[in-house]
Amino acid sequence: MGPIDKENKDLRRSLHLLASKVERNEAILRSFFEIELRLLSCSNLAELLDLILIDFKQHFRLTAVNLILFDPECAARCLLEDYTPPEPGHSLRFVTNQRLLKSLFPTSELRIGELSAPLKSIAFPSNPYVLSSALLPLIRHNCLIGSLHLGSNDPARYSEHFDYDYIGHLASVIAVCFENCINQQNLKRLSIxxxxxxxxxxxxxxxxxxxxxxxxxxxxxxxxxxxxxxxxxxxxxxxxxxxxxxxxxxxxxxxxxxxxxxxxxxxxxxxxxxxxxxxxxxxxxxxxxxxxxxxxxxxxxxxxxxxxxxxxxxxxxxxxxxxxxxxxxxxxxxxxxxxxxxxxxxxxxxxxxxxxxxxxxxxxxxxxxxxxxxxxxxxx
CATH class of the missing domain: 3.30.70.270 (Reverse transcriptase/Diguanylate cyclase domain)
Incomplete structure (x- = not known):
């Protein structure tokens, strides 16, 4: 095989790998677009929580999905009197001040990769099998309103060496959906x-x-x-x-x-x-x-x-x-x-x-x- 043939073969291999990567990225984007549409179509808080805590886990093949919500006036909890979060019991937590959230996000940026033991005990208190994770800050009007934790037992699933812009965008959509669901339900509640x-x-x-x-x-x-x-x-x-x-x-x-x-x-x-x-x-x-x-x-x-x-x-x-x-x-x-x-x-x-x-x-x-x-x- 001559040098040109070898170069062409290497080029074809590179193009094939690039095409495969493009296909994977397109599949990921379609998956996120589908989830985004489902998030925006949620009409109440319980439906939104089930989508995030249950469907996310299955859809993205995750080991754990946990959520912390800042709820100082119990506005969210009042709308969830009959709601039972999925197991384990720490999958959904409410806090009345932002100390815990700010300890997770001192710079308001998402955290990717393996967590230290203290952070893991906060983000995934009942799941020791999380080996890599993405912690997403939920921010509305420059206020930290919550934290979504995506955990995997694959240590290479989430790495700080990769770009996760699509996850950051998803966090923004989720924050908007929480605000919309709470506002809509409270308006409906006021009317009845x-x-x-x-x-x-x-x-x-x-x-x-x-x-x-x-x-x-x-x-x-x-x-x-x-x-x-x-x-x-x-x-x-x-x-x-x-x-x-x-x-x-x-x-x-x-x-x-x-x-x-x-x-x-x-x-x-x-x-x-x-x-x-x-x-x-x-x-x-x-x-x-x-x-x-x-x-x-x-x-x-x-x-x-x-x-x-x-x-x-x-x-x-x-x-x-x-x-x-x-x-x-x-x-x-x-x-x-x-x-x-x-x-x-x-x-x-x-x-x-x-x-x-x-x-x-x-x-x-x-x-x-x-x-x-x-x-x-x-x-x-």
Missing amino acids: IDMLTKVNNRRAFDQEIIRELSRASRNKTPLSCLFIDLDYFKLVNDSFGHQVGDKVLRSVGLLLNKNLRKTDFVARYGGEEFAILLPNCDSEKAIEIGNQLRHKILHMVVHNNDNEPFRVSASIGVTSCCHSSFAFDNLDAQAHAVLKAADEAVYLAKEKGRNRIEYRSLPDMKPELFSQLSGDLKSI
């Missing part, structure tokens, strides 16, 4: 939560009862509704002032949230009235639950501005519907019938002396009543 009592508001209840009626009809399960009206609440406001009245409403809202199932739905329906939906709960069980709540409210102690204790009572109306009572496809009409029966039961409880519970069954949903209910709905 009663700010005084921290339970759902009437708008949320009116939407939820349609969903629950649809589910009950589809699954052929009962649905019960409770209306709770605090007795002589105007007297509380007149005697002690509206601040004490607000304290009573907050206390009742907290009591209801603490004493019901996660599947139950509590809302402040208006003024001193609360409404509760009890899915998969028949009339007998609903009356039992109503009496338990009435008893707890009666024994709840509130203090006025002079620190003097006093108590309040409640009148409770209950109604239930089962599959056989779903006479129409129009769920608005069905919802109106449920609310009307529960409201009438409350008035009956008040007429009979207050601090009691009354049950009112749904009227027979005969076809001739449909037009009347539809007319009532239009007038609301």
Whole structure:
């Protein structure tokens, strides 16, 4: 083989290696582009966390993915009350100050390669098999809001000798997504939560009862509704002032949230009235639950501005519907019938002396009543 042939052979080998490298880089970029689109499409914080902590690990074939978030006002944690991070337990951590984050990123630049033992204990506290890693600072508006840790058991996976601009870009996208998800969820939360009592508001209840009626009809399960009206609440406001009245409403809202199932739905329906939906709960069980709540409210102690204790009572109306009572496809009409029966039961409880519970069954949903209910709905 002559010198020219050898040179051509070496050149072809170099071109082949270069083409292979280009193909690998293109595959990596496509992979990151796909992940970036999925990140930007996340609509809530739990979905975003699952994508980062679970899907990243599988997609990038990593040994560990851990995340630390700066959450000084518990804005993120309030949105994740029912969220369970994947194992191990240290995959997701929240911090209320930036000391830990700044110890990871003294220069706000990503860290690549093998970590020292102290840093590894912070970044991967429950995974000793991480031999190389990429620690990504999450920065928004020049503020360090978190740290994402990608760990591999391959010591050559992440090396300080390589360029990782695409990982730095991914960190920027993730930081934006966290900010967007938290802001969007908080805005949505503000639109459906009663700010005084921290339970759902009437708008949320009116939407939820349609969903629950649809589910009950589809699954052929009962649905019960409770209306709770605090007795002589105007007297509380007149005697002690509206601040004490607000304290009573907050206390009742907290009591209801603490004493019901996660599947139950509590809302402040208006003024001193609360409404509760009890899915998969028949009339007998609903009356039992109503009496338990009435008893707890009666024994709840509130203090006025002079620190003097006093108590309040409640009148409770209950109604239930089962599959056989779903006479129409129009769920608005069905919802109106449920609310009307529960409201009438409350008035009956008040007429009979207050601090009691009354049950009112749904009227027979005969076809001739449909037009009347539809007319009532239009007038609301």
